[in-house]
Amino acid sequence: MTDQTSRGLAVALSDLTRAYGTVKALDGFTLDLAPGELVALLGPSGCGKTTALRILAGLDRATSGTVSVGGKDLTRVPASKRDMGMVFQAYSLFPHMTVIDNVAFGLKMRGRDGATRRGRAGDMLELVGLGEHADRYAHQLSGGQQQRVALARALAIEPSVLLLDEPLSALDAKVRVQLRDEIRRVQIEVGTTTLFVTHDQEEALAVADRVGVMNAGRLEQLAPPAELYSAPASRFVGEFVGLSNRLPAHVSDGVAAVLGRQVPVLPGSTSGAGHALVRPESVSVVADAAGTATVATVMFLGPLSRVTSTLADGTDVVAQLASSDALRLRPGDAVRLEVDPVPVLVVA
Amino acid sequence: MFLVVPTLTVVLGAFQDEDGALTLGNLDALTSEAAVSALKGSLILSATTALIGAVVGGLLAYFIVSMPPHSLLRRTTLAISGVLAQFGGVVLAFAWIATIGPVGILTQLVSDLFGADLYGSGWLFGLPGLVVVYCYFQIPLMVIVFAPAFEGLRPQWREAAVNLGASTWSYWRHVALPLLAPAFLGAVLLLFANAFAAYATAAVLVSQGQPIVPLLIRQAITSEVLLGQANVGFALALEMIVVVTLVMVAYSLLLRRTSRWMR
Numbered sequence: 001m002t003d004q005t006s007r008g009l010a011v012a013l014s015d016l017t018r019a020y021g022t023v024k025a026l027d028g029f030t031l032d033l034a035p036g037e038l039v040a041l042l043g044p045s046g047c048g049k050t051t052a053l054r055i056l057a058g059l060d061r062a063t064s065g066t067v068s069v070g071g072k073d074l075t076r077v078p079a080s081k082r083d084m085g086m087v088f089q090a091y092s093l094f095p096h097m098t099v100i101d102n103v104a105f106g107l108k109m110r111g112r113d114g115a116t117r118r119g120r121a122g123d124m125l126e127l128v129g130l131g132e133h134a135d136r137y138a139h140q141l142s143g144g145q146q147q148r149v150a151l152a153r154a155l156a157i158e159p160s161v162l163l164l165d166e167p168l169s170a171l172d173a174k175v176r177v178q179l180r181d182e183i184r185r186v187q188i189e190v191g192t193t194t195l196f197v198t199h200d201q202e203e204a205l206a207v208a209d210r211v212g213v214m215n216a217g218r219l220e221q222l223a224p225p226a227e228l229y230s231a232p233a234s235r236f237v238g239e240f241v242g243l244s245n246r247l248p249a250h251v252s253d254g255v256a257a258v259l260g261r262q263v264p265v266l267p268g269s270t271s272g273a274g275h276a277l278v279r280p281e282s283v284s285v286v287a288d289a290a291g292t293a294t295v296a297t298v299m300f301l302g303p304l305s306r307v308t309s310t311l312a313d314g315t316d317v318v319a320q321l322a323s324s325d326a327l328r329l330r331p332g333d334a335v336r337l338e339v340d341p342v343p344v345l346v347v348a
Numbered sequence: 349m350f351l352v353v354p355t356l357t358v359v360l361g362a363f364q365d366e367d368g369a370l371t372l373g374n375l376d377a378l379t380s381e382a383a384v385s386a387l388k389g390s391l392i393l394s395a396t397t398a399l400i401g402a403v404v405g406g407l408l409a410y411f412i413v414s415m416p417p418h419s420l421l422r423r424t425t426l427a428i429s430g431v432l433a434q435f436g437g438v439v440l441a442f443a444w445i446a447t448i449g450p451v452g453i454l455t456q457l458v459s460d461l462f463g464a465d466l467y468g469s470g471w472l473f474g475l476p477g478l479v480v481v482y483c484y485f486q487i488p489l490m491v492i493v494f495a496p497a498f499e500g501l502r503p504q505w506r507e508a509a510v511n512l513g514a515s516t517w518s519y520w521r522h523v524a525l526p527l528l529a530p531a532f533l534g535a536v537l538l539l540f541a542n543a544f545a546a547y548a549t550a551a552v553l554v555s556q557g558q559p560i561v562p563l564l565i566r567q568a569i570t571s572e573v574l575l576g577q578a579n580v581g582f583a584l585a586l587e588m589i590v591v592v593t594l595v596m597v598a599y600s601l602l603l604r605r606t607s608r609w610m611r
Contacts, residue, residue, distance in 0.1 A: 059507050079510045086511045092504040096526050096609045105522070106512035137609045150508075157512060 008036030008193035009070035009160045011056070016065035018051050018217075025051040026062070027217035033161075038187050038194040039222070040204035043214035044240070049197045050165055052214075056195060057163050058082045069160050080109075085154025085192075089166040091146045093138035099149050100125065100134040106157035124152035127186060144175040151183065155190055162187065162194040168203060176200075180207055201241055205229065213237045229279075231266050235347040238277040245283065245317050247339070249276035249346050256346050259317075261339045269346035277347065282340040283319035285309060287329065291336035293317065295329050309335055358589060361582030374583035382564060383584065389475055389559040390544055391591075397482040398539035404483070405490020406532060412491065413498040426495065432488035441552035444481050448472055475559045478550055486539050493538060497531035530602055537599045541592050561588055 011033040018026040025048045033039050041049040054060035056067055058079030066075045074082055085106075093102050103121035112120070125131045128148040138146055147167050154162060164183065168176040184207045187194050198204050204211045205225040212222040213236070221233040232238035239246075249256040249263075251271045256263045258276045265276075285295070285307050293309040296316065305326030307319045317337055329335065365371045377383060408425075415422040447454050448466055455466045471477050501524055509519040547562040558564040561584055568581035 057511060059511070079507075080513050080515060082511075083513075084511060086508070088504045088508060090502070090504050092502070092508040094505060094508075094523055094527075105509070105514075108522075109509075109513035109518055139609065153508075153512070 008034075008191050010035050011161055011193055011195070012066075012068045013052060013056060014066045014068070016052065016055060016062045016067075018048070018055065018060065019063045024217050026055070026065075029065070029214075029217060029219055031212060031219060031222065033193050033195065034209075036191045036193055037209045038184070038196060038207060040196040040198055040208035040211045041214055042198060042201055042204040042211055042241070045199060047214040048217040049199075049214050051217075053163050053165055053195055053197045056161070057084055057086055083157070083159055084161045084163055085157055085159035086163040086165065087147060087150045087154050087167040089169055091138065091143065091150070091170070093141075093146055093149055093153070095138050098135050098137060099130065099141070102138070102149060103153045103156050105153065110157065120156055121152070124156045125149070127155070127189070128152045128182065142175075143171050144179050147171065147179060148182070151186065155186070155192070159192060162192045164194065164196040166198055168198070169200070176203070183207060205241075211241075213240060215240075231343065232277065232345050233266075233268055235277070235345070238345045238347070243280050243318060244277040245280065246275040247278050247315065247317065249274055249344075251346050256344060258339045258344065259337050261341065263339055263341055264343045266343045266345045269344075270348045274346045274348050276339075276344045278339055278344055279342075280306065280318045280320035282342055282344075283317060284338040284340065285319045285321060285326075285329065286336045286338065287333060288336040289334050291334045293335050293337050295331050295333045295335055297331060298326055298329055300327070309337060311337070355589065358582050358585045361579055362586040364579055364582075366579060374579045377580040378583055378587055382558065383561075383587075386558055386561045386564040386584075387587065387591075390561045390588075393475060393478055393482065393560055394540045394543040396479050397486045397543045398536050400479075400483050401486030401490045401539045402494075402532065402536045405487040406494050406535075408487065409491045409495040409498055413495055426492065429488035429491040433485055433492055435488075436482075436485045436546055437548040438552050440481060440484060441549045444472065444477075444484075444553070473553055473555065474557075477553060478560070481549055481553065482543050482546065486543060489542060490535055490539060493535045494531065497528055497535075500531075501527060530605070533602055534599055537595050537602075541595050544588065544591060544595075 011031075013029060013031045016026045016029040017024060027048075029048065029052055031039070031041075031052070041052060043049050051060060055062045058074070058077060062075070066073060068074060069082075093099075094105065097105070100118065100121045103124050104117040107117040107120055122131065122134065125134055128151055130145060130148055130152065133141065133145065133149075138149075141149065150167070167183070168179055171179060180203055183196075196204070196208060205228070208225060210222055211225050211228050213220045213228065215236045221228060221237045223231075223233075228237065229242055232241060238244055247258050249258045250273050251265055251269060254265055256265045256269070256276050258278065263276065292312050296308045296310050299306040299308075300323060303323055304320055305323040307321055307326050307329055309317050309319065311317060319337070362374050363370055363372065365373065378387075412422050412425050446452055449455065449472060450467050450470075452467070458464050458466045472480070505523055505527075506519055509523050514522065545562070547566075550560055550563055551566060554563055558567050565581045565584045568577040568584060
């Protein structure tokens with residue numbers, strides 16, 4: 001972390017608005033990245049996360065607001081002068097150039113001599129594990145390899161900020177996980193401040209120092225992954241990140257009554273009657289002939305299983321249990337549901 | 349069959365005399381002053397109109413592709429280009445004669461307004477006229493052939509180049525032009541072959557002299573003055589086949605080079 005902070009630069013996106021006619025892709029969006037930090041922007045399609053990244057890159061113009069990196073105002077600086085490396089969602093290697101020429105392209109644009117270019121490009125290819133593919137063309141590489149080359153190309157210019165625009169979305173699941181881990185390893189190694197845009201919450205939670213959840217052009221919450229998951233600041237975040245049950249609750253004196261248990265509430269919760277957002281792993285399912293719930297399905301997911309039970313009023317409740325416990329249950333069994341006393345968000 | 353049989357007929361006919369006996373005499377006719385001059389005329393006409401068509405049509409294709417995908421102007425221009433690319437022949441020749449012929453509308457208008465003689469010494473009916481008229485279908489042909497190449501330039505290539513520090517010129521110099529070059533050269537060769545083989549437009553416009561090979565073939569086959577020249581016509585046709593074959597070989601070599609980095 002020390003190494004990161006010594007090499008990265010702080011990034012500040014302040015009160016950005018981007019309007020397309022009457023539609024606002026960004027609406028007062030503000031985000032600060034600490035030097036060397038990797039922040040993931042997460043949100044549904046059309047929430048404005050890619051627009052924010054493109055404005056930071058200089059590929060799009062904000063209607064209002066400012067962009068600064070390392071204390072310098074870059075709002076009016078063209079993309080070619082911003083000194084940022086970017087990996088795109090779609091494959092973007094230049095097809096007529098070899099891998100090493102692709103990686104060296106940014107250095108060529110900066111007037112570096114041939115030997116320096118090849119040396120630096122070779123180092124970057126080694127960094128992403130593709131040193132032996134230097135003389136290949138893009139079409140001779142797999143999708144995962146192409147994105148690794150794109151990462152090497154982005155890093156070769158020693159950018160002030162690294163921008164990743166859904167770089168894994170075109171890859172299959174296994175490669176996506178491998179490359180996700182590799183991106184994080186490389187990012188920590190080079191210490192570049194990084195903005196990672198994704199719609200995949202698992203990806204965001206796995207790689208980021210902090211995750212920003214966006215909705216309708218605004219930042220709903222920016223927090224470390226664990227905090228974002230356990231203490232959502234809004235109904236949108238609670239429902240968008242992870243799986244949540246919406247269970248009837250009544251709040252008084254900072255405590256919610258949920259399924260007959262007293263549970264502390266998170267800041268921002270409503271008072272009085274509402275619905276508690278309860279994670280499946282916070283629900284226990286106990287076989288009880290006198291229980292008021294009935295098992296509907298048991299879904300085996302490996303070490304864990306997901307059990308869906310139905311309350312007397314027809315509400316479905318999903319619980320995540322160890323498979324050894326879950327597989328003792330059968331659809332139709334009467335069960336008792338209990339909620340762990342961890343803080344929950346209660347919404348209207 | 350429709351390709352092989354006529355080609356074989358031409359090849360065999362080129363090496364036979366009018367009695368069907370084998371001979372190399374027809375090939376001697378290819379070295380005559382008229383034949384060499386016609387070949388030169390055909391090559392100049394084809395190369396000139398291919399280059400003009402490629403440059404003008406290429407620029408036009410760029411402007412068309414730069415328009416929004418569903419714009420009316422873009423769709424209309426592409427549709428018109430598709431029609432005009434096939435607009436050679438008698439109708440085209442007549443259209444030009446009616447416009448800038450000796451009593452053409454534009455000729456009269458320019459004469460009335462500026463006192464200038466647009467028709468001049470009859471340039472429309474010689475090689476310069478053919479160059480102008482051929483461009484009328486060469487430019488639209490280039491547009492419809494080359495527009496897909498521009499459309500194939502992915503926006504993220506430009507954005508990646510710019511993001512890595514490239515200026516607009518650097519992007520064109522190092523990324524876009526090298527990517528477009530094979531398609532452009534292929535289109536030039538296609539335009540060359542298209543002009544080289546064109547006949548009807550020239551046949552209507554040119555009534556005196558045989559400035560290009562197709563017209564010389566016509567003379568050899570239909571002349572009522574010089575009889576027994578049909579096999580010379582076959583030899584001239586063979587000459588054209590050889591030239592077009594060379595163009596095709598060049599084209600395939602180009603494709604092979606391109607396939608190193610293209611799917």
